[in-house]
Amino acid sequence: MMFRRVVFLASFLHAGVASSLFSTPVKTVTISGGTHGNEYTGIWCIKAIEKQRELFNANAEATNAPDAKVINVFKEYPSLSIDTLLANPKAYMANRRFIDTDMNREFSIKKLQHTTETCSEENDASCDSSQASLPYESIRAKEIESMFGAPKTGSTGGDDGDANSDIVIDLHTTTANMGITLIFTEGDALMSAAAAYALHKCKTEYGYENVHILLLPKTEKNDRTHLPSVGTHDFTIEVGPTPQGVIRHDIVEQTEAALHSLLEFLHLSNMELENKTTGTTVLDRLRSAFPNGVPCYQSAPAVGAKELHGKIQWPTLDDNPNFPAAMVHKSLQDRDYQPLRTGDPLFVGLDGAVIPYDGSYGDEVLLMFVNEGGYYYSSSGTGIGVAVFSRYDFETGNNVEA
Numbered sequence: 001m002m003f004r005r006v007v008f009l010a011s012f013l014h015a016g017v018a019s020s021l022f023s024t025p026v027k028t029v030t031i032s033g034g035t036h037g038n039e040y041t042g043i044w045c046i047k048a049i050e051k052q053r054e055l056f057n058a059n060a061e062a063t064n065a066p067d068a069k070v071i072n073v074f075k076e077y078p079s080l081s082i083d084t085l086l087a088n089p090k091a092y093m094a095n096r097r098f099i100d101t102d103m104n105r106e107f108s109i110k111k112l113q114h115t116t117e118t119c120s121e122e123n124d125a126s127c128d129s130s131q132a133s134l135p136y137e138s139i140r141a142k143e144i145e146s147m148f149g150a151p152k153t154g155s156t157g158g159d160d161g162d163a164n165s166d167i168v169i170d171l172h173t174t175t176a177n178m179g180i181t182l183i184f185t186e187g188d189a190l191m192s193a194a195a196a197y198a199l200h201k202c203k204t205e206y207g208y209e210n211v212h213i214l215l216l217p218k219t220e221k222n223d224r225t226h227l228p229s230v231g232t233h234d235f236t237i238e239v240g241p242t243p244q245g246v247i248r249h250d251i252v253e254q255t256e257a258a259l260h261s262l263l264e265f266l267h268l269s270n271m272e273l274e275n276k277t278t279g280t281t282v283l284d285r286l287r288s289a290f291p292n293g294v295p296c297y298q299s300a301p302a303v304g305a306k307e308l309h310g311k312i313q314w315p316t317l318d319d320n321p322n323f324p325a326a327m328v329h330k331s332l333q334d335r336d337y338q339p340l341r342t343g344d345p346l347f348v349g350l351d352g353a354v355i356p357y358d359g360s361y362g363d364e365v366l367l368m369f370v371n372e373g374g375y376y377y378s379s380s381g382t383g384i385g386v387a388v389f390s391r392y393d394f395e396t397g398n399n400v401e402a
Contacts, residue, residue, distance in 0.1 A: 024273070025079065025269070025270040025273050025274070026079075026080065026166045026167060026190075026266045026269065026270060027080070027081055027166055028080075028081045028083070028164070028165045028166045028167075029080050029081070029082050029083070029165065029166065029167045029168075029169065029263065029266065030082075030083045030084070030085055030148075030165040030167070030168045030169070030231060031045070031046055031049060031082065031083070031084050031085070031168075031169050031171065031259065032046070032084070032085040032086075032087045032168060032169070032170045032171065032227060032228065033045055033046040033084070033085075033086065033087065033170075033171045034046075034086050034087045034088050034089070034091070034092045035087040035088055035103055035104050035170055035172065035227050036088065036091065036097045036098065036102075036103075036104065036172065036374060037088045037089075037090070037091025037092040037093070037094060037095065037096050037097060037098065037099075038091070038095050038096055038097050038244040038245040039097075039171075039172055039173045039244065040173075040245060040246060040247045041171065041173045041239065041242065041247060041248070041251050041252055041255050042170075042171030042172060042173065042255070043086065043092060044247050044252055045171055045252065045255055045256060045259065046084035046085070046086065046171070048256075049073060049082065049084050050084055052072040052073055052074060052075075053074055055072065056072055056074040056075055071256070071260050073260070073263055076260075076263075076264070076267070077263045077264065077266070077267040078267075079266075079267050079270035079271065079274070080263060080266060080267055080270070082263075083165070085144070085147075085168075087103065087140075087144065087170075087227055088103050088137065088140060090136060090140075091103075091137075095245045097244070097374055097377060097380075098136075098137050098377075098379070099135075099136040099137065100135035100136045100137055100138075101135040101137050101138065101379040102137065102374075102377060102379040102380040103137035103140060103141055103227065104170075104225065104226045104227055104380075105225045105226075105379065105380065105381075106135075106137050106138050106140075106141035106225065107141055107144075107145065107152070107224065107225050107226060107227055107229050107230060108152075108222065108223055108224065108225045109152045109153060109222040109223070110223075111138065111141070111225070112141065112142055112145055112152055112153045113153055114138075115134060115138045115139060115141070115142045116142060116153060118133065118134055119134070119139075119142075141227070144227065144230060145230050147164070148164045148165055148168075148230040148231065149164040151164075151221075151230060151232075152221070152222050152229075152230070165230075165231045165232070166231065166232050166233060167190075167191075167231050167232065167233045167234075167235060167266070168227070168228035168229075168230060168231030168233075168234055168235070169228065169235045169236075169237065169259065169262060170226070170227050170228040170234070170235070170236045170237070171236075171237050171255055171259070172236060172237065172238045172239075173238070173239050173240050173242050173244075173251060173255075174238055174239070174240035174241065174242075174369060174372050174373075174374070175240060175241055175242065175243060175244065175371070175372055175373040175374070176240050176241055176334075176336050176368070176369045176370050176371060176372045177210075177240065177241045177334040177335070177336045177370065178212070178238055178239070178240045178241070178336050178337075178368060178369065179208070179209075179210025179211055179212060179239070179240070179254075179336075180202055180208055180210065180211045180212070180237070180238075180239050180254050180255075180257070180258050181211075181212045181213070181214050181237075181238040181239070181368075182195045182198055182199060182211075182212070182213045182214065182235070182236075182237060182258060183213075183214045183216060183235070183236040183237070183238060184213075184215070184216065184233075184234065184235050184236070184397075185215075185216045185217075185218065185219060185224065185234065186215050186216065186217060186218045186298075186392070186397060186398060186399055187218050187396075187397045187398055188233055188234075188397045189394075189395060189396055189397040190233050190397075191233050191234070191235050191397065192294070192392060192393075192394045192395075192396070192397035193265070193282075193283065193286060193394045193395070193397075194235070194262050194265045194266065195213050195235070195262075195294070195394075196213075196286050196289075196290060196294045196394040197261060197262070197264075197265040197282065197286060198258050198261035198262050198265065199211055199212075199213055199294065200286070200289050200290075201257075201261040201264070202254075202257050202258055202261055206257045206261075208254060208257065211258075212296070212297060212337060213294065213295070213296040213297065213392075214238075214296065214297050214299060214368070214387065215296045215297065215298045215299065215390065215392055215399060216299055217298075217299065217300075235262065237255060237258045237259060237262075239251050239254050239255045239258070241334070243373075244373055244374075265282065268282050269282060283394075283395070286394055290394065292391065293391030293392055293393055293394075293400050294391060294392050294393075294394050295389070295390075295391055296389075296390055296391060296392050296399075297337065297366060297368065297387040297388070297389060297390065298387060298388050298389075298390040298399055299368070299385060299386070299387045300361055300365075300385075300386040300387065300388075310361065310385070310386045311375070311381060311382070311383035311384060311385055311386060312346065312357070312360070312361065312367075312383050312384045312386055313381075313382055313383035314326050314327075314328070314347055314382060314383055314384075315347075316378070316382060321378040321382075322376055322377050322378055322382075323376070324376065324382070325349065325350060326347035326348060326349045326350070326355055327347065327348050328346075328347060328348075328370060328371045328384065329345040329346055329347060329348055329354065330348075331344075331345050332345075332346070332367060332370055332371075332384075333370065333371060334370070335367065335370060336367060336368050336369070336370050337366050337367070337368060337387075338366065338367060339364050339365070339366055339367075340357050340364070340365055340366070340367050341357070341363060341364045342356075342357055342358065342359035342363050342364075343356050343357065343359075344356060344357050345357075361386045362388070365386045365387065365388060366386070366387045366388060366389060367384050367385065367386065367387075368384075368385040368386070368387050369384060369385040370384055370385075371384070372384075372385075
């Protein structure tokens with residue numbers, strides 16, 4: 001695998017450059033883990049990166065590790081300034097998804113401003129996380145936004161916001177059978193090309209078959225609720241299935257494969273700009289790999305304020321909004337990205353009655369995050385995600401007809 005990785009990288013570096021999507025290089029990348037404290041894979045990955053930093057600074061190598069499996073990101077991608085962020089330290093220490101509420105729903109400008117105003121009214125300009133009147137994750141979200149230069153609340157935000165990180169990559173896992181899923185918002189050309197590169201590399205070089213791109217509907221950056229939206233560009237890597245609070249070697253490897261592919265793309269793009277050479281570019285190779293557009297799944301628009309994307313909600317018990325009153329039908333379990341048609345079994349009630357799909361999102365849809373454990377929480381938005389198959393133009397990031 002090491003030989004194949006080196007050849008793959010070298011073929012891009014020595015092919016030359018004709019053009020680039022970008023007029024300026026990507027300088028800063030922040031990799032976050034633990035946005036949900038019991039998703040240990042992302043936390044493992046950022047701690048591994050910090051170990052790589054330690055070894056790199058000491059000019060040392062990892063001991064007793066097979067060369068083909070070890071990539072030191074500081075050595076391999078020197079054009080990038082890479083930082084890490086442990087997003088939700090309290091939930092991480094407690095091995096919980098969150099302490100009070102889902103932090104990946106707290107980054108809209110509306111919520112961030114509410115937190116700032118509440119702290120101001122309580123004469124706590126620093127928004128100390130000991131404040132009892134606000135959820136811990138609301139305060140932590142404002143702290144994180146401030147770390148990145150307050151691109152939403154401290155400026156006009158949007159695509160021209162002055163975020164302190166060019167790109168924030170948030171690492172997640174899921175209990176659902178989503179494989180490697182690469183997630184970005186429609187219309188972001190940089191992230192769309194990076195996702196296409198990672199999709200191609202994860203499949204053709206790493207040999208993973210269950211790799212997908214999920215295109216989130218276009219939204220203004222200030223309205224996006226997820227953590228990576230504090231960067232100029234935002235990207236999420238979601239890998240599963242894996243239980244919560246567990247570190248699986250294979251899931252870590254899949255996450256790192258996707259992450260390294262993204263970083264490699266960014267580094268190669270930087271080298272194109274620096275070298276100003278002519279010839280076949282990374283984009284040319286992507287054009288060859290995806291002549292008819294990049295296959296993806298377009299998520300349905302979010303309906304509820306607690307959702308990142310549209311969902312078929314299951315009913316919940318009156319005495320506990322986090323406990324389903326109907327379970328996912330067995331025919332759907334582990335069948336992420338598979339079709340659901342009007343009339344197909346969807347849920348099973350406490351009385352054993354089968355509840356069919358009513359066609360509310362269309363006669364045929366594709367399901368995602370099927371029986372995701374995190375979506376049992378009302379603050380995360382309960383239910384099963386809905387998508388349709390599509391394609392996008394990686395040079396614009398926009399959806400095209402499938």
